[in-house]
Amino acid sequence: MDTTGIHDEALARLHCSGPERLGRLSNHAPMAVEALAARGRAAAVHHWLDLYARKLEDFPAGHARVTHANWPQALGDPRRAADWIAYFRELLAQRPWRDVLAEWWPRLLPGMYGGSTHPVIRVGHAVRGLLAGGGGDAETVDATAPRLVELAHGLGYWAARHHPAPAVLPLPEAADAVRALHAVPPIGVRTEASRSASRASRTCPGGRRRR
Structure with missing residues (x-):
């Protein structure tokens, strides 16, 4: 448990940053600083964050307010990350x-695969941070405000990246593991052209690759 306040300081630094970079890579910093604090390494948090900061991008712009009435239409739209985070902050x-989490995790659970499961992992770190910081209820909200905001960021990211898995299709029985593996349809084959396009998308104007 971090009693130095460094965990909260680091979260406050991070909440000006977006949940992703390059449109697809998750921001690991909130999870890393919570893990460091939880493992008794709070003294290393700010130095680590200084090194990671070059990978952070600005907090994204909002599009349209998420409300109690329209949230189903906004679910799974990564462009609405800022809108979702604002909604959960409210x-x-x-x-x-605990009441907000109890209401929303069953709604979000079917889409936990979006963002390579990083959103739900971020929520888990946020909850552990709240439990370690006094619970986050009304009487301790001042002491744990950055941790409550972190939970809003995690839930909002999860809602924006909500992506249910397709229906599970039964496969025929196989005599051994090799035949069973061969019966699984491939997701797709990456060609050299697709790899080249992916590399090009990560290159900034002037030929400098993004970090």
Whole structure:
């Protein structure tokens, strides 16, 4: 448990940054600083964050407000990350965080695969941070405000990247593991052209590759 306040300081630094970079890579910093603090390495947090900061991007712009009425239409739209985070910040300002989490994790669970499961992992770190910081209920909200905001960021990222898995299709029985593996349809084959396009998308104007 971090009693130095460094965990909260680091989260406050990070909440000006977006949940992703390059449109697809998750921001690992909130999870890393929570893990460092939880393992008794809070003294290393700011130095680590200084090194990671070059990978952070600005917080994204909002598009349209998420509300109690329109949230199903906004679910799974990564362009709405800022809108979702704002929505959860409102909810967490009005209700205990445990109540918000209990209402929303069943809604979000079917789409936990979006963002390579990083959103749900971020929520897990946020919850552990809240539990370690006094619970985050109304009487301790001042002491844990950055951790409540972190939960809003995690839930908002999860909602924006919500991506349910396709239906599971039964496969015929196989005599051994090799035949069973061969019966699984491939997701797709990456050609050299697709790899070249991917590399080009990561190159900034002037030929300098993005970090």
